[in-house]
Amino acid sequence: MKKRSxxxxxxxxxxxxxxxxxxxxxxxxxxxxxxxxxxxxxxxMSTPAAPINARLATLEGKKIGILNNTKPGAxxxxxxxxxxxxxxYPKIEFKAWNVSYNDYPNKAAELKALxxxxxxxxxxxxx
Amino acid sequence: xxxxxxxxxxxxxxxxxGYPDLPIIALSTATTAGKxxxxxxxxxxxxxxTVIDALTQEPKNKAVTEAKPVQAKSAAVLTFTxxxxxxxxxxxxxxxxxxxxxxxLPMVPPTPxxxxxxxxxxxxxxxxxxxxxxxKHGIATVEKIAxxxxxxxxxxxYMPVIIxxxxxxxxxxFDLYGVQVTTGLNAPxxxxxxxxxxxxxxxxxxxxxxxGWRANSTIGRATRFALINLGQAxxxxxDMKDLGNPAKFGIVMAENDRQTPPGWxxxxxxxGFGKGASTVSVYAAQSFRQIHDSQKYLAASKKPEPVVDxxxxxxxxxxxxxxxxxxxxxxxxxFSPTMAENLKKFGYDPAKIQKELFEKGKIPRGLFGPRPxxxxxxxxxxxxxxxxxxxxxxxxxxxxxxxxxxxxAGGKGGGVSYLIDRWGFGNSRYxxxxxxxxxxxxxxxxxLKGWETPITVx
Numbered sequence: 001m002k003k004r005s006x007x008x009x010x011x012x013x014x015x016x017x018x019x020x021x022x023x024x025x026x027x028x029x030x031x032x033x034x035x036x037x038x039x040x041x042x043x044x045m046s047t048p049a050a051p052i053n054a055r056l057a058t059l060e061g062k063k064i065g066i067l068n069n070t071k072p073g074a075x076x077x078x079x080x081x082x083x084x085x086x087x088x089y090p091k092i093e094f095k096a097w098n099v100s101y102n103d104y105p106n107k108a109a110e111l112k113a114l115x116x117x118x119x120x121x122x123x124x125x126x127x
Numbered sequence: 128x129x130x131x132x133x134x135x136x137x138x139x140x141x142x143x144x145g146y147p148d149l150p151i152i153a154l155s156t157a158t159t160a161g162k163x164x165x166x167x168x169x170x171x172x173x174x175x176x177t178v179i180d181a182l183t184q185e186p187k188n189k190a191v192t193e194a195k196p197v198q199a200k201s202a203a204v205l206t207f208t209x210x211x212x213x214x215x216x217x218x219x220x221x222x223x224x225x226x227x228x229x230x231x232l233p234m235v236p237p238t239p240x241x242x243x244x245x246x247x248x249x250x251x252x253x254x255x256x257x258x259x260x261x262x263k264h265g266i267a268t269v270e271k272i273a274x275x276x277x278x279x280x281x282x283x284x285y286m287p288v289i290i291x292x293x294x295x296x297x298x299x300x301f302d303l304y305g306v307q308v309t310t311g312l313n314a315p316x317x318x319x320x321x322x323x324x325x326x327x328x329x330x331x332x333x334x335x336x337x338x339g340w341r342a343n344s345t346i347g348r349a350t351r352f353a354l355i356n357l358g359q360a361x362x363x364x365x366d367m368k369d370l371g372n373p374a375k376f377g378i379v380m381a382e383n384d385r386q387t388p389p390g391w392x393x394x395x396x397x398x399g400f401g402k403g404a405s406t407v408s409v410y411a412a413q414s415f416r417q418i419h420d421s422q423k424y425l426a427a428s429k430k431p432e433p434v435v436d437x438x439x440x441x442x443x444x445x446x447x448x449x450x451x452x453x454x455x456x457x458x459x460x461x462f463s464p465t466m467a468e469n470l471k472k473f474g475y476d477p478a479k480i481q482k483e484l485f486e487k488g489k490i491p492r493g494l495f496g497p498r499p500x501x502x503x504x505x506x507x508x509x510x511x512x513x514x515x516x517x518x519x520x521x522x523x524x525x526x527x528x529x530x531x532x533x534x535x536a537g538g539k540g541g542g543v544s545y546l547i548d549r550w551g552f553g554n555s556r557y558x559x560x561x562x563x564x565x566x567x568x569x570x571x572x573x574x575l576k577g578w579e580t581p582i583t584v585x
Binding site: 031032033034035036037038039040041042043044045047048049050051052054055056057058059064072073074076077080081083084085088120122123124125 | 128129130142143144145146147148149150154158159160161162164167168170171172174175178179182183184185186200202203204205206207208209210211212214215216218219223228236237238239242259260263264265266267268270271274275278352356357358359
């Protein structure tokens, strides 16, 4: 009898706790605050994406233009990349164009000459 | 090919230029400049096969290469929920920080209501495009500027200044792409001139460059938010400034008309605007160099032009800083009213100061930079004739005297002024735009009541 009373008490207590939790939850849900803000990021101007040219079958005997962007590091590295490629492909040819990196729009003639001469181009160097 | 820190930067640039498939190869070194064959030959050998593959193998994962036109559209609504308003705001702050949309300081939530109120600061429609902001070519609509102005804590009455500043930043003459992505330690300085300074309670007096005034602080901050969120420049990703610059928080300097010596034109007048106009200028400021009044401190020297002499040293040092790298098109000098008064007393006006600094601030060719100046001199716009001068020939640090921009700003104190040198490794020009106020200007100014900090003028 005592045990049944204890069980009943436990059930009532459990129910009370459960009820309290539900009520608290309802209260919390009722108090939830929603903040709506506007996205600060700009839409980006679309740039038509162009595919890159078909790759070369080999570099042997090809003309590789070097687009030196006039940053100090480009001058330093240019001879070594040419040297190691020449070791692998003795008949490879190089010709360099120094075109200021921040003045490409005004250097169309130089860039066209580079493209016309070259089978492939290596751009040097940031930074 | 790029050095290792510039891989993300270059990828972003290639995508922005419309070549998402362009092979970009990073070297295993942070810099190649000044290194020997012993250092660089192994680096070249390391990347040899990668270079060969890049030229001979099709990209494995071809990016979408179709153009996708983007139209400026209304801002998306973002929702944050919390048990309290503070918690919801904190969630917003954390989200903005995680996405690099913040300057790191607490922000005002750009709610639709706050943005609507901010839009009352202009007659332009919310979808009006003010310009595109580099490096990501963000479309600067009035609405997006307003959202960022709210975040900065600006008042609607500041909008005409903020819009004009964004217009100036987006002007191709400013070379914002270079300013944003460079390793050079610059940040746009916003300079306001004209009657709007009084109207908006912009501090033009003591510590004009500094905190304490809502207009100065939030107009500057709003322009920085525009650079972050419209231009989408992120440190270490596509903003490669090694150390940054305190001015990257966004700072405003205001011209002190009231204490400009009689007979001296204002900055806006020398830039071609009327005295009654209000203007905002942007300048790719790099270093703020103090000029002392040597009349006071070095009076015993009794030099003929004791006030100008220390400026000459400062001016010369801008070119000695990095072997000709700083040979820029412009230098800004902001005189305190006291120094301006002293200069006038010695018979100077801005034109005479410009001429004298130009003539006396030349440096010997031998100190100017390496010979030949090399390909990077082309980048800095250094003319070939400088390269051909003998070592003892003198080189001017700006192309012509008018490129020394002179204004009076700050408080009338000890006569301490600034020479502000410019980011030199590019083609950024000082750009000025007129500020246009909307029809409801009086109502906007009425809203400023209570938002003012007293300005001390002595």
